[in-house]
Amino acid sequence: MISRIFRPFKEGFRGVFRHGAMSLSAATAVTITLFIISIFMLFTMNVRQFTQGIEQSVPISVQIDYDHESAEQEGAIELAISEIPGVAEIKYYSKAEEFQYFLDAFTDERTRAAMEPFENDNPMHDSYYVEVSDGTQLESIANQISQIPGVFKVNFGGASATNLISMLRTIRFGGGILALALSILAIFLIQNTIKLTILARADEIAIMRNVGATNGFIRSPFLIEGILIGALGAVLPVAGTYYGYRYLYNFTDGYIISQMFTLLHPVPFVKYVCLALLGIGMLVGLIGSFFSVTRYLRWRR
Amino acid sequence: MIECTHVFKKYKNGVNALYDINLKVDQGEFVYIIGPTGSGKSTLIKLLDGEEIPTKGTVNVVGINVGKLRHSKVPIYRRNIGVVFQDFRLLPSKTVFENISYALEVINMRKDLIRRRTREVMNLVGLDEKGSSFPRELSGGQQQRAAIARAIANRPKVLIADEPTGNLDPGMSDEVMALLEKINREYGTTILMVTHDLTMVNKHRKRTIVLEHGHIVADLAEGGYVRHDQ
Numbered sequence: 001m002i003s004r005i006f007r008p009f010k011e012g013f014r015g016v017f018r019h020g021a022m023s024l025s026a027a028t029a030v031t032i033t034l035f036i037i038s039i040f041m042l043f044t045m046n047v048r049q050f051t052q053g054i055e056q057s058v059p060i061s062v063q064i065d066y067d068h069e070s071a072e073q074e075g076a077i078e079l080a081i082s083e084i085p086g087v088a089e090i091k092y093y094s095k096a097e098e099f100q101y102f103l104d105a106f107t108d109e110r111t112r113a114a115m116e117p118f119e120n121d122n123p124m125h126d127s128y129y130v131e132v133s134d135g136t137q138l139e140s141i142a143n144q145i146s147q148i149p150g151v152f153k154v155n156f157g158g159a160s161a162t163n164l165i166s167m168l169r170t171i172r173f174g175g176g177i178l179a180l181a182l183s184i185l186a187i188f189l190i191q192n193t194i195k196l197t198i199l200a201r202a203d204e205i206a207i208m209r210n211v212g213a214t215n216g217f218i219r220s221p222f223l224i225e226g227i228l229i230g231a232l233g234a235v236l237p238v239a240g241t242y243y244g245y246r247y248l249y250n251f252t253d254g255y256i257i258s259q260m261f262t263l264l265h266p267v268p269f270v271k272y273v274c275l276a277l278l279g280i281g282m283l284v285g286l287i288g289s290f291f292s293v294t295r296y297l298r299w300r301r
Numbered sequence: 302m303i304e305c306t307h308v309f310k311k312y313k314n315g316v317n318a319l320y321d322i323n324l325k326v327d328q329g330e331f332v333y334i335i336g337p338t339g340s341g342k343s344t345l346i347k348l349l350d351g352e353e354i355p356t357k358g359t360v361n362v363v364g365i366n367v368g369k370l371r372h373s374k375v376p377i378y379r380r381n382i383g384v385v386f387q388d389f390r391l392l393p394s395k396t397v398f399e400n401i402s403y404a405l406e407v408i409n410m411r412k413d414l415i416r417r418r419t420r421e422v423m424n425l426v427g428l429d430e431k432g433s434s435f436p437r438e439l440s441g442g443q444q445q446r447a448a449i450a451r452a453i454a455n456r457p458k459v460l461i462a463d464e465p466t467g468n469l470d471p472g473m474s475d476e477v478m479a480l481l482e483k484i485n486r487e488y489g490t491t492i493l494m495v496t497h498d499l500t501m502v503n504k505h506r507k508r509t510i511v512l513e514h515g516h517i518v519a520d521l522a523e524g525g526y527v528r529h530d531q
Contacts, residue, residue, distance in 0.1 A: 004409065007406070019394065204394070210379060212379045212380035214377065215373055301353070301375055
């Protein structure tokens with residue numbers, strides 16, 4: 001009974017080694033395509049990270065009316081903002097802080113001296129900086145905030161901000177589509193290679209049927225063989241991705257050009273990518289050999 | 302045991318291979334099927350082992366209507382019959398021992414029984430020493446004996462042999478023939494042997510069915526010399 005369960009595994013392992021050259025060529029196809037998929041995965045995930053980072057760093061500034069500056073009134077405004085769906089974070093800056101910030105923008109002493117008298121008659125407003133979770137809602141959230149009583153002015157960068165966000169979306173979406181298309185292409189490539197290796201064994205499959213082996217009995221070792229070839233082909237891409245990305249991260253100190261393009265930290269990101277690569281390799285091996293064997297089972301009666 | 306009634310076979314490419322074949326073979330018989338190339342011998346074998354479906358008529362083997370079998374059931378039917386092919390059809394990536402035991406693994410036999418039975422039939426065909434050899438390392442005669450061992454391993458009621466001596470020299474042929482006779486005698490296995498080796502047919506006389514152009518032209522219970530155009 002137990003030997004019956006282990007038979008496909010034993011036979012599958014044996015098949016990989018006895019057809020060494022064919023296993024190697026199929027595994028090579030897996031290796032090449034997984035490398036390509038790996039590069040695309042790292043690229044699109046990081047682009048995703050950049051664009052989301054940029055998107056979320058476009059805040060809405062909310063200035064409070066001079067006649068709503070009591071702690072109670074401001075608390076009510078903050079509550080009202082936080083209740084709007086899509087609001088991720090709210091930060092409060094008092095008018096004193098705002099003035100200081102404004103003042104710090106000037107470096108030469110004369111201008112600063114000219115500005116300082118205004119500190120006691122501060123023209124700034126108490127403000128909230130609102131970050132949104134989804135950049136496309138920037139405009140509608142800004143509009144909703146402007147309706148709240150006591151809000152003097154709402155500013156979110158207007159059309160240029162929404163344009164930037166829609167452009168980032170396109171980049172992200174396009175990258176995703178490209179990665180998907182490439183993965184499908186890779187699966188076809190691998191399936192073809194596996195089909196070729198099994199074609200060489202179509203006779204073998206017919207002989208197995210000749211001596212009374214049912215289709216399931218014939219198929220199962222081939223499926224294990226496919227999974228093994230997939231896993232074997234994933235070894236180099238997984239190792240390459242794991243060490244390559246860490247090297248890249250350390251080499252660039254974790255960002256490209258400016259702090260705005262921060263790379264995803266290798267832990268745990270690169271581990272997930274490696275697991276995904278191994279999973280894709282094994283799954284494609286399984287699917288590829290399933291379709292190929294099924295086809296050749298039908299080759300002869 | 303084997304019964305063909307009004308069997309016709311026409312291939313998709315239009316070739317008519319068999320016309321109105323009526324044939325009955327009883328349990329324990331040893332029958333030759335002879336005839337020139339293209340007479341329909343191979344087609345008859347393919348109908349009997351389920352590889353082809355008759356265009357008309359019924360093929361009945363061990364009580365199973367072979368032409369009506371579903372694709373997935375064909376291998377299960379084949380466990381009742383052993384087939385020995387002219388080109389041996391051994392699995393190239395398996396050793397002799399594994400080739401023979403494969404036929405027993407497929408019927409879920411217990412492992413220790415498989416081992417015992419495989420050694421038994423290897424001994425019967427005289428391949429005791431060749432268990433760990435791969436088919437490519439064996440001579441034609443040895444490969445044929447391995448194929449016979451595989452065919453009889455699960456004690457089939459019927460053994461169909463398609464030109465089992467076709468690729469062998471006369472000495473080897475006699476050896477294989479003696480082996481088949483032994484199987485027929487000792488196990489009571491029904492044997493259907495396709496051949497065009499007339500010397501063999503004359504030397505070991507048995508019931509002989511003659512096929513020509515897809516027709517049965519003679520069915521000689523006593524066997525012996527048959528004249529036909531090659």
